[in-house]
Amino acid sequence: MKISSSKNRGYTLLSILFLLGTWKVASMLIGSELILPAPEQTALSVGELFLEQDFIRIVSATIVRGLLGFAISFLLAIILGTWAGISAPFHAFLQPILVTIRSTPVISLILLALIWFDVGQVPVFIAILTMFPFICTNIAEGIRNLDPKLIVMARIYRVPTRRILKDIYLPGISPFIFSGVSSAMGFGWRAIIIGEVLSQPQYGIGTFMQNAQTYLLVDKVIAWTVIAIVLSYLFDQLIQLIEKYSLTWKYHQP
Amino acid sequence: MSISLRHIDKAFNQMVIYRDFSMNIPDKRISCILGPSGCGKTSLLNMIGGILPQDHGSIEGAKEKQFSFIFHEPRLLPWKSIRKNLELVLDNQPIANKNQLIDRYLRVVGLEHFADYYPGQLSGGMKQRVAIARAFSYPSDTILMDEPLQTLDPRLKWNLMKTFLKIWNKDKRTVVFVTHDVDEALVLGEEIFVFSQPPVQIKHQFTNTLSEQDKNNENQKFFDLKNSIINILD
Amino acid sequence: MRHSLKYIGLVILVLLFLAASCKTGRKEGNQDPVKVTTLRGPAGISMVHMMDSSTQLDGRQVHYQIKNEPMQVRPLLFQEKTDFAVVPTNMAAILYNKGVNYQLAAIPVWGTLYLFGSDPQIQGWSDLKGKKIHLMARGMTPDVMFRLLLKENGIDPQKEVSLDYSFPTHIELANAVASGKASLAVISEPMISMVMHKNPKVQPLISLNEAWEAYADSEIPQTALLVHKPLAQSNPSLVKDFLKAYRRSIQWINHHPRQGGQRVVHYNILNNADVASQSIPRCNLHFEAAYPIRGQVNDYLKTFYRMNPDIVGGKIPDENFFFQK
Secondary structure (H helix, E strand, C coil): CHHHHHHHHHHHHHHHHHHHHHHHHHHHHHCCCCCCCCHHHHHHHHHHHHHCCCHHHHHHHHHHHHHHHHHHHHHHHHHHHHHHHHCHHHHHHHHHHHHHHHHCCHHHHHHHHHHHCCHHHHHHHHHHHHHHHHHHHHHHHHHHCCCHHHHHHHHHCCCCHHHHHHHHHHHHHHHHHHHHHHHHHHHHHHHHHHHHHHHCCCCCHHHHHHHHHHCCCHHHHHHHHHHHHHHHHHHHHHHHHHHHHHCHHHHHCC | CCEEEEEEEEEECCEEEEEEEEEEECCCCEEEEECCCCCCHHHHHHHHHCCCCCCEEEEECCCCCCEEEECCCCCCCCCCCHHHHHHHHHCCCCCCCHHHHHHHHHHHCCCHHHCCCCHHHCCHHHHHHHHHHHHHHCCCCEEEEECCCCCCCHHHHHHHHHHHHHHHHHCCCEEEEEECCHHHHHHHCCEEEEECCCCCCEEEEEECCCCCCCCCCCCHHHHHHHHHHHHHCC | CHHHHHHHHHHHHHHHHHHHHHCCCCCCCCCCCEEEEEECCHHHHHHHHHHHHCCEECCEEEEEEEECCHHHHHHHHHCCCCCEEEEEHHHHHHHHHCCCCEEEEEEEECCCEEEEECCCCCCCHHHHCCCEEECCCCCCHHHHHHHHHHHHCCCCCCCCCEEECCCCCHHHHHHHHHHCCCCEEEEECCHHHHHHHHCCCCEEEEEHHHHHHHHHCCCCCCEEEEEEHHHHHHCHHHHHHHHHHHHHHHHHHHHCHHHHHHHHHHCCCCCCHHHHHHHHHHCCEEEEECHHHHHHHHHHHHHHHHHCHHHHCCCCCCHHHECCC
16 A cells, blocks of 8 residues: 555646646746736745734634534534434435535525625525535435444344444444535535625635735735635545544454 | 243235244243245244334243344444444443453453454454354343354354354353254254244254264264255255 | 656647637727727716717727626726726726736716715714724725725724625615615715615715815826727827817716716616716716826825725836826
8 A cells, every 4th residue: 555655646746746837837928917927926925925914813714604604514414414314204305405505506695695694694604505415415324324233233232322322323424424524614615715705704715815806916816715725625634634533443444 | 931922923015924823932942943045034033032023913021031132244333342342232231340241251252352353353253253242241031143154154153153052051041043054053953943934834843962972064863864854944 | 658748748738828829919900999898887977978979980980888897897908808998096007007008098087985874873984983884895996995084084994893895886785775774885976866866864974075185185086097008009199089079078968967867867877867967966077188187196096005005006107007198
């Protein structure tokens, strides 16, 4: 396993260099800072962003919204997803609702939210609507896919219900939960930032991205985009880390 | 009070498996239900164990019993270690030193070094041995087994059967196990019930008088008895 | 491995080719129609007479189009798809500083912004403390001007008021004020007249124009007419004629508000001729060529520059910003 992973890493590096190289050449050919600034310039802008006074406030505002949205989605998803996993009629009832939410373009949700909600709440609301369907569906699937044989075994051996929930349901659903959370987070961050772009709260990555666009500071737009990508990536890695830690048994296969 | 099935009816999808079926399970003995595949033996075991309700009839003496069940597959929680798997079933039971008990039974099945391993790291045979340890460490009075050795290779099978008898001899609980394998029936079973195809009848019922030395494939008595039973089986 | 390298190389070449062809420049053809882009607001109103009467100039057709928001005009300027365009003056400065190929030819529209609302308690700036005020879009002229005036009148725009940008276009904002959803907002004529007509409870509370003049001792050269540089260089007499026609158009509508109001409705800028005629005098239309008043324009830009250089594109534009006859 180890040998091929370092070979693969080599290709990943090559790909990144290739992307950077293409960017550099394209920016030279286009020759307009307005349309495509050079990568070094953008890197400089990213650096400048870090030094900006309110950088931490801006990024934390976005992160707080994301975490809040996630927490609420997760809670809702556990309740509704568990119910849907246990009850086939409720699952059938919930399906079209989830599909509708998942298929609605994010922008429509945002435009509606701007009408219904206070400006500060819009990004969180959008985050909830984008993340909830994924986590909910996954929890329901996890429960429906749970091996009933293990439950039968536990019942015969008179294992108390609370332990069945804690030691069979929960670990059995975990892989599904992690998968749902992982997808949800990816979409969630994107949705929050678009929400911020349109609702313009005082602090937020989306707000400042939009500002930069208004003032034609293209390098700043890209710089904020880079920050958004890094944010999404970091949280994704965090989830993978937690998953690795909780699902250690999966990695003990011969 | 021994378990007694009275006038059991059970049908699946309009196919009648049991009609007015009655049977007594002797206490503290190993009873073997031997029958062709698909004849409903597993359903009977599940009815005794309370997992499957019968359509009509009653099963006396079952409600008061505490059951261990060794299933066709090991049914261990893959995300818990062997030790924790056993702990789970002992959780609610009034036992003083659970860890000691677990260690003892793991030693008996030869897995004392694997207590902290995960099921994913063990072979099929090892997992079934854990299931046996679990069944015995749980303070049941009746053990139900559903073709637990079917998926194992012959040598492993014979070893596990010997292991099972070793434990059982020290702690004689009522055992009911179902199989279609005549070898298993003759090695493990004390009271042997030969079942027909559905609607199920007990075709033949006898007490196994083979001694321990007799119980191997080269033995003539074993071989003859096996042949006669194979002829009775549908 | 060799094959995939070749393939990657081909992909790179294609991408580069596409990238290079992105940079479009427009050649000046002598018979191409002259394209004019204006905004649905005072700028559009200022041009209605031109749109009726100046459809031909120096033997060339003139095509007019009306956009709802300055942000919709901006891409036309990047792609150099219009010969004349009307945008907010600070946006004109940003574009020039970023190398977009247009010059400032004239200022046709001066200060038209008001703080507007149905809250009778607002008598002066200090009454705004703790209130929520709606603005059209962050970074555009109403927003930066309002924030600057708040500061000059002792109010911290970040901490002491709540600024809300949830209605992103001036039409939406106007409707929100008319329906009562927004109780305080900064908007421009002719939206003001339109809203007052729909909802008599709404009144102009503070004139940003007056506040600015008190502070900066000059008027607000709010909206700019831009001209495509290549056209200005290859055909300056056409440009001059256009400017003359524009000046006449503005004079006409200021003198004929009633008829003007009907033309405004004809061009779909407002939908009520009476409201339109009433708003015309408040639209502060008077034509000034840019070069002679460049000092004033620079003072205007400098005020914003001191607040935040990005508002004007990072620096005060140089002399070449201004079209000279």
